[in-house]
Amino acid sequence: MTSAQILWFLLIGVLFSGFFFLEGFDFGIGMAVRFFGRNAAERDTIIQTIGPHWDGNEVWLITAGGAMFASFPMWYASLFSGYYIVLFLILVALIFRGVSFEFRANMKTETWRHFWEWASSIGSFCAAFLFGMMFTSMIEGVPMDAKGNIFGSFTTYVNWFSLVGGVAVSLMCLIHGLNFLQLKTSGTLRDRAQSWNKILYPVLIVGEVLFVVLLYISTDFFAKKPVATWSILIVLVLLTLIAWWGVLKAHNWTAFISSGLSLISIVVLIFNGLFPRVMIATNSAHSILIKDASSSPYTLHIMTIVAFSILPIVLVYFIWSYWVFYKRLKSPKAA
Amino acid sequence: MLNAGLTVLGLSRFQFAMTTVFHFFFVPFSIGLAFVVAVMETIYVVKKDDTYKKMAQFWGKIFLYSFAVGVVTGIIQEFQFGMNWSEYSRFMGDIFGAPLAIEALAAFFLESTFIGLWMFTWERFKPWVHALFIWLVMIGSSLSAVWILAANSFMQNPVGFAINKSTGRVVMTSFSAVVTNPQLWLELPHVLMGAGITASFVVAGCAAWRLLKKDHVDFYRKSLNVALVIGLIASLGSIASGDFQTRYLIHQQPMKFAAMEGLYKNSTDKGNWAVFSSFNTKQHKTTSSLEVPYVLNILSYHKLSGTVKGQNAINKEMHATYDKKFGQNMNYYVPTKTLFWSFRLMAVSGGLFALVAIVGLFFNRKKSEQIMKQRWFLYIMGLMLWLPFLANTAGWFITEFGRYPWVVYGLLTIADAVSPTSTVGGLIFTNIVYFLLFAGLGLVMIVLSHRTLKGGPDAVQMNGYSSEDDTGKVEDPYGTEAFNHD
Numbered sequence: 007m008t009s010a011q012i013l014w015f016l017l018i019g020v021l022f023s024g025f026f027f028l029e030g031f032d033f034g035i036g037m038a039v040r041f042f043g044r045n046a047a048e049r050d051t052i053i054q055t056i057g058p059h060w061d062g063n064e065v066w067l068i069t070a071g072g073a074m075f076a077s078f079p080m081w082y083a084s085l086f087s088g089y090y091i092v093l094f095l096i097l098v099a100l101i102f103r104g105v106s107f108e109f110r111a112n113m114k115t116e117t118w119r120h121f122w123e124w125a126s127s128i129g130s131f132c133a134a135f136l137f138g139m140m141f142t143s144m145i146e147g148v149p150m151d152a153k154g155n156i157f158g159s160f161t162t163y164v165n166w167f168s169l170v171g172g173v174a175v176s177l178m179c180l181i182h183g184l185n186f187l188q189l190k191t192s193g194t195l196r197d198r199a200q201s202w203n204k205i206l207y208p209v210l211i212v213g214e215v216l217f218v219v220l221l222y223i224s225t226d227f228f229a230k231k232p233v234a235t236w237s238i239l240i241v242l243v244l245l246t247l248i249a250w251w252g253v254l255k256a257h258n259w260t261a262f263i264s265s266g267l268s269l270i271s272i273v274v275l276i277f278n279g280l281f282p283r284v285m286i287a288t289n290s291a292h293s294i295l296i297k298d299a300s301s302s303p304y305t306l307h308i309m310t311i312v313a314f315s316i317l318p319i320v321l322v323y324f325i326w327s328y329w330v331f332y333k334r335l336k337s338p339k340a341a
Numbered sequence: 342m343l344n345a346g347l348t349v350l351g352l353s354r355f356q357f358a359m360t361t362v363f364h365f366f367f368v369p370f371s372i373g374l375a376f377v378v379a380v381m382e383t384i385y386v387v388k389k390d391d392t393y394k395k396m397a398q399f400w401g402k403i404f405l406y407s408f409a410v411g412v413v414t415g416i417i418q419e420f421q422f423g424m425n426w427s428e429y430s431r432f433m434g435d436i437f438g439a440p441l442a443i444e445a446l447a448a449f450f451l452e453s454t455f456i457g458l459w460m461f462t463w464e465r466f467k468p469w470v471h472a473l474f475i476w477l478v479m480i481g482s483s484l485s486a487v488w489i490l491a492a493n494s495f496m497q498n499p500v501g502f503a504i505n506k507s508t509g510r511v512v513m514t515s516f517s518a519v520v521t522n523p524q525l526w527l528e529l530p531h532v533l534m535g536a537g538i539t540a541s542f543v544v545a546g547c548a549a550w551r552l553l554k555k556d557h558v559d560f561y562r563k564s565l566n567v568a569l570v571i572g573l574i575a576s577l578g579s580i581a582s583g584d585f586q587t588r589y590l591i592h593q594q595p596m597k598f599a600a601m602e603g604l605y606k607n608s609t610d611k612g613n614w615a616v617f618s619s620f621n622t623k624q625h626k627t628t629s630s631l632e633v634p635y636v637l638n639i640l641s642y643h644k645l646s647g648t649v650k651g652q653n654a655i656n657k658e659m660h661a662t663y664d665k666k667f668g669q670n671m672n673y674y675v676p677t678k679t680l681f682w683s684f685r686l687m688a689v690s691g692g693l694f695a696l697v698a699i700v701g702l703f704f705n706r707k708k709s710e711q712i713m714k715q716r717w718f719l720y721i722m723g724l725m726l727w728l729p730f731l732a733n734t735a736g737w738f739i740t741e742f743g744r745y746p747w748v749v750y751g752l753l754t755i756a757d758a759v760s761p762t763s764t765v766g767g768l769i770f771t772n773i774v775y776f777l778l779f780a781g782l783g784l785v786m787i788v789l790s791h792r793t794l795k796g797g798p799d800a801v802q803m804n805g806y807s808s809e810d811d812t813g814k815v816e817d818p819y820g821t822e823a824f825n826h827d
Contacts, residue, residue, distance in 0.1 A: 057460070057461060058460065061412060061456065062453040062454045062457060064416075064453070065453050067416070069442065069450070071423075071445075072438065072441040073442045073445075074438075075422065075423065075434060075441055076434070076439045076441065077438070077442075078434075079431055079433075079434020080434070082434065083427035083428075083430040086420060086427065086430070087423055087424055087425070087427035087430075087761075087762050088762060089424075090425075091767060091771075093420055093424055094771050097416060097420060098778065100413060101413040101416075101417075101778060105410060105413055107409075108409040109406075109409075112406075112792070112793075114792075155760075155762050156762060301434055301435045301513075302505075302513060304513055304514065304516075305435050305439055305512075305516075308516045309442065312442075312443055316446045316447050317446065320446060320451075323450075323451075323455075327455075330465075
């Protein structure tokens with residue numbers, strides 16, 4: 007393993023962290039559109055909180071995918087072809103939710119507005135759920151041949167652990183979204199988001215405990231890296247508790263950052279457990295290792311230069327665009 | 342011949358073609374429309390004429406629909422290399438992934454961030470700052486074309502690489518060679534000009550329909566003028582860049598060129614150019630054709646003499662070159678009918694665009710009312726708004742079908758690129774769902790654009806981002822207030 011390979015493994019982790027932190031809350035907002043908002047005006051406001059941002063947030067996923075292709079083509083090829091149907095469903099979900107915001111705003115009849123609200127809620131939920139399912143089933147180990155082709159059965163993708171993983175991630179996104187909503191709105195919406203999260207946090211804690219138990223049973227994380235795995239899990243639970251406290255005390259900013267960081271800690275957990283592998287095979291001889299999966303040193307070198315010269319600029323205007331819209335939105339009139 | 346039918350290969354190819362063609366309805370439209378809207382908003386900033394602001398908002402509305410569909414269908418493109426073409430991804434990862442990642446980093450972040458800013462800040466920034474946002478969106482989307490075409494150009498004309506002997510995979514040896522690939526710098530202007538044509542003739546076509554109804558005459562005539570000036574420049578640029586590309590093709594991918602011109606046998610020195618031909622593709626014969634002398638040579642070499650190799654001769658040469666590595670059973674003939682007719686459709690459209698732009702600008706002169714009287718011409722323009730989409734698709738048909746049987750020219754065949762894990766059942770299912778989804782999205786897109794047009798420029802409202810400021814009550818989410826909410 008070269009240092010460039012490790013750097014890129016970390017960078018892929020950073021990109022997925024960015025994706026889950028940012029798209030995490032807009033998945034949550036997307037889910038909330040239909041059943042959290044009680045009338046058209048409220049839903050307008052809910053969507054408006056992510057209006058200027060959701061598109062840029064999704065670019066984190068595209069960048070993560072592209073970077074994975076560029077730096078670890080063997081990983082990209084195995085994962086994407088092996089999770090064909092799961093990724094296909096994710097794409098369909100992303101399409102529905104992606105167009106729903108613009109389309110809904112321009113619908114004339116209530117029925118069609120409701121259709122796109124459902125598209126947003128179901129699409130956002132499915133995308134978050136399926137990403138959670140994909141990454142949890144991935145770390146269980148999948149049946150792979152020596153070339154890295156995954157020949158999975160239904161239970162490879164759908165089993166108790168991956169279902170819990172899917173539910174946990176979508177719940178975390180919903181909570182994160184509601185924390186974002188508390189940050190961006192005032193009045194009824196903000197109060198309701200707070201009271202929802204007061205109930206959702208205990209549920210999440212139960213889910214996290216269940217997740218840890220199944221993680222212990224289904225993966226080799228504890229056997230291979232007990233200290234690191236336990237540390238990350240403790241951090242995860244602590245962050246959850248801090249966020250819960252933030253919700254109870256209406257410290258919106260604390261709650262939001264903590265719920266975002268707890269999503270990131272899931273990414274860290276996965277990447278820590280994977281290392282030094284990128285794909286875990288049920289037959290461990292077929293697992294794909296970082297050292298075998300990467301592009302040539304030359305390509306990695308080029309990509310490192312490119313990433314470190316462009317990413318800082320991107321971050322400057324990306325953060326600035328959030329700064330432009332930092333104010334709370336006006337409360338919906340009808341509420 | 343095309344491995345069509347219900348095989349993993351045939352279905353994967355169909356899926357790629359369908360998703361790409363659909364995605365590419367919106368890409369050139371969005372790139373071009375960003376430019377058109379940016380020009381309109383800039384005129385507003387310079388002239389301070391509110392009509393142009395309204396114009397930027399009105400056509401910008403349609404741009405936003407197109408952009409949304411373009412974004413969501415674009416993710417399919419990136420994902421399906423791995424999903425459907427995993428062997429390709431393994432073989433090409435060292436070279437192909439880099440431009441894709443750079444595209445996301447350098448282009449997608451730029452356009453998506455600034456489109457968010459542009460949408461929601463109409464009254465918040467100074468007009469020139471706001472106009473800058475749409476220019477940045479336009480630059481971002483053009484940059485994305487640079488990088489995705491860099492990736493495509495390698496598939497057409499591999500440069501800056503070596504083959505790793507132990508793995509058999511492509512390894513990048515020179516990034517600068519990949520970026521300076523002559524194929525890229527010939528393809529890019531043609532694609533960007535195509536984008537300009539697409540947006541300007543859609544705008545012109547929509548304006549024409551409204552002018553037929555004598556609706557907002559001043560507004561639509563001004564729109565028409567902006568569109569047709571851009572359309573004229575773009576169509577002339579498109580013809581010129583297409584000409585450069587064609588002449589490059591004769592040497593770079595002779596088979597593609599021969600099929601475009603429907604040549605099986607070598608051409609004679611007379612340079613007969615086929616206007617129409619019919620083919621027997623099984624026997625590799627031209628059965629009949631209507632020909633004009635010298636035109637082929639003028640198109641190919643810009644002179645009257647010379648000959649062009651036909652597919653039969655090129656097929657023999659290809660066997661001589663590649664049989665050692667790929668075996669004798671390869672078929673190097675490309676889908677002649679598709680290429681021949683696509684080329685004619687594209688070339689005729691190019692000429693037509695230029696012609697209509699010139700006539701339209703003449704009729705639409707400032708102090709003349711002629712444009713309102715020439716109703717036949719407005720009808721033609723109205724109908725022509727669909728033509729750029731066909732022409733763009735035809736262009737890509739030539740580029741991609743003409744590379745047959747390669748996915749990476751001379752290095753990897755399409756058949757060797759497909760995912761070994763894909764199944765016929767899975768692909769049938771996903772193809773059907775994609776098809777229905779695209780049909781639905783296309784329909785909504787058309788309905789919404791139509792509705793926006795019918796509503797007219799006065800009905801368009803840009804999204805506001807109404808913060809607490811407007812009521813006078815400001816709450817700072819970072820302030821102490823926000824932390825003490827009960």
